[in-house]
Amino acid sequence: MTDTRPDPAGAPAHREKPETRPARPYFSSGPCAKPPGWAPEKLAIGSLGRSHRSKLGKARLGHAIELMRDLLRLPDTHRIGIVPGSDTGAFEMAMWTMLGARPVTCLAWESFGEGWVTDAVKQLKLEPQVLRADYGALPDLGAVDWSSDVLFTWNGTTSGVRVPDGDWIAADREGLSFADATSAVFAYDMPWEKIDVATFSWQKVLGGEGGHGVLILGPRAVERLQTYTPPWPLPKIFRLMAKAALNEGVFKGETINTPSMLAVEDAIFALEWAKLIGGAEALLARTEANAAALDRIVAARDWLGHLAADPATRSKTSVCLTVAGADEAMIKTMASLLELEEAAYDIASYRDAPPGLRIWCGATVEAEDIEALGPWLDWAYDQARIQEDNSHPGEGRDP
Numbered sequence: 001m002t003d004t005r006p007d008p009a010g011a012p013a014h015r016e017k018p019e020t021r022p023a024r025p026y027f028s029s030g031p032c033a034k035p036p037g038w039a040p041e042k043l044a045i046g047s048l049g050r051s052h053r054s055k056l057g058k059a060r061l062g063h064a065i066e067l068m069r070d071l072l073r074l075p076d077t078h079r080i081g082i083v084p085g086s087d088t089g090a091f092e093m094a095m096w097t098m099l100g101a102r103p104v105t106c107l108a109w110e111s112f113g114e115g116w117v118t119d120a121v122k123q124l125k126l127e128p129q130v131l132r133a134d135y136g137a138l139p140d141l142g143a144v145d146w147s148s149d150v151l152f153t154w155n156g157t158t159s160g161v162r163v164p165d166g167d168w169i170a171a172d173r174e175g176l177s178f179a180d181a182t183s184a185v186f187a188y189d190m191p192w193e194k195i196d197v198a199t200f201s202w203q204k205v206l207g208g209e210g211g212h213g214v215l216i217l218g219p220r221a222v223e224r225l226q227t228y229t230p231p232w233p234l235p236k237i238f239r240l241m242a243k244a245a246l247n248e249g250v251f252k253g254e255t256i257n258t259p260s261m262l263a264v265e266d267a268i269f270a271l272e273w274a275k276l277i278g279g280a281e282a283l284l285a286r287t288e289a290n291a292a293a294l295d296r297i298v299a300a301r302d303w304l305g306h307l308a309a310d311p312a313t314r315s316k317t318s319v320c321l322t323v324a325g326a327d328e329a330m331i332k333t334m335a336s337l338l339e340l341e342e343a344a345y346d347i348a349s350y351r352d353a354p355p356g357l358r359i360w361c362g363a364t365v366e367a368e369d370i371e372a373l374g375p376w377l378d379w380a381y382d383q384a385r386i387q388e389d390n391s392h393p394g395e396g397r398d399p
């Protein structure tokens with residue numbers, strides 16, 4: 001069957017396959033692309049097969065912590081430690097150890113923020129005030145009551161909507177700010193003085209491995225830990241207090257339980273790469289350049305759009321795109337075709353999000369690979385429409 005409809009982008013249907021593929025078609029929003037030049041044989045493996053509490057093991061964990069502190073431009077007021085359970089583990093550790101002391105507000109505008117609401121309500125049996133927005137939007141940040149503890153995702157990975165900055169966080173807040181910042185750190189300039197708790201995992205902007213979380217605590221969060229004991233039981237892997245004192249070892253590399261030293265060495269590789277290319281500024285600039293390259297692709301095609309309505313709240317890492325006329329099946333077809341062609345891996349939107357594409361623009365992705373992706377998106381869109389028409393002959397469909 002011949003596709004005779006005009007192409008909304010003005011290009012011919014039955015497009016030829018583009019000649020140039022992205023050199024590294026890794027656009028997944030987590031685990032994300034490895035740093036350019038990464039290879040398993042480049043990892044330092046001296047700490048493998050050794051105790052993580054040996055002098056060497058502790059030194060490598062301490063090195064990872066110091067590199068993170070440096071690259072995040074974290075002030076001395078804030079502690080940073082490696083904890084179990086990837087970002088989820090770190091965020092739940094913060095919730096379980098600190099919530100319950102005062103009222104709670106949860107902001108939810110995509111899947112992971114909703115997950116923290118579920119935890120607060122169903123597991124901790126709290127009654128948070130929940131400020132919600134649909135995919136693509138932010139709740140009213142001006143409506144947040146800062147006498148409560150406030151939980152939010154800095155960058156909503158599944159909707160591509162982020163908070164624009166930290167200006168909406170009250171400087172004189174009585175409650176604590178809890179930021180799930182897993183797809184935000186190393187990509188945005190974080191106003192640490194406004195953040196009492198932040199969590200992330202190495203698998204996002206650093207292109208590291210999952211498994212371990214990173215927990216950042218400001219002085220007010222530490223004070224909460226030291227003055228408040230939650231009424232519920234705490235599993236050992238959540239315990240940050242020992243004998244009525246903060247377990248300071250966690251922030252020096254004395255992990256609560258056994259970490260994967262392979263994952264640690266992998267993170268060190270990424271952090272050293274980041275330092276080598278110019279540190280925090282270089283990471284932010286690479287992310288900006290990638291997001292701008294993708295934005296140019298979107299602007300040139302009327303069938304592609306941003307799910308995040310307001311450019312000021314549009315993610316620069318997990319960029320979520322709408323595709324005109326596409327349902328879940330068509331997105332699946334596009335994503336599968338691109339994977340088969342090794343042109344793009346893992347770019348279908350998250351399972352709970354509206355059907356669309358999600359393209360990671362974090363620092364480990366190269367801008368020229370994003371640029372090379374544009375013609376492949378055109379090709380996949382054409383192919384998917386033709387396949388849809390063939391499977392529903394005679395049915396009209398809006399473009």
Ligand SMILES: Cc1ncc(COP(=O)(O)O)c(C=O)c1O
Nearest residue numbers: 030086087088112153157182201
């Ligand atoms: C905002 C956000 N929170 C939490 C998670 C869960 O992270 P992890 O699998 O590292 O625990 C993700 C993963 O994509 C995320 O994007």
